[in-house]
Amino acid sequence: MESADEFVRTLDKKTHKKLFQNIRIAEQTNNPKFFKKLNKDIWEFRVRFSNKQVRLLAFWDKRNKENTLVIATNGFTKKTQKTPTKEISKAEQIMKQYLEQ
Numbered sequence: 001m002e003s004a005d006e007f008v009r010t011l012d013k014k015t016h017k018k019l020f021q022n023i024r025i026a027e028q029t030n031n032p033k034f035f036k037k038l039n040k041d042i043w044e045f046r047v048r049f050s051n052k053q054v055r056l057l058a059f060w061d062k063r064n065k066e067n068t069l070v071i072a073t074n075g076f077t078k079k080t081q082k083t084p085t086k087e088i089s090k091a092e093q094i095m096k097q098y099l100e101q
Contacts, residue, residue, distance in 0.1 A: 003094070004056050007075030011054065018049040019056075038083055042091045045072070053078035057091035061098070071098060 008016065026034045026045070036044045038057070045056040055078050061069040073094035076087055 004058075004072035004075045007056075015047075015049055015052060015054060019047050019054055022047050038088055041095060042073075042088055044083060055083070055087075057083075057087060059091070059095045071095070073098075 008019065011019065022034060023045070025031070034045055034047075036046060038044050041059050043058050043060075045058055047054040047056075054075065056072045056075045058070050058072045061071050073091040074087060076084070
């Protein structure tokens, strides 16, 4: 199962840079263009760059009342409008494993 970290390593240099640029912007703003809620727990972080639609799926770890963490689970390059069900299932499985540890 490919993790978000492994996926990010496969990106070309310019796409990698754009992804992290958008992550830094998302940390400072609450811009809905970056995140889309897919279900109760899983969110999609969206980056469009150079005719690519790069997606990182993530969830919020709110167990610590003072610090909420956004945990990226897996990533993929989106080819259609609909997010593949297998990618959402993969994110849910990684989230479950994370929360059990």
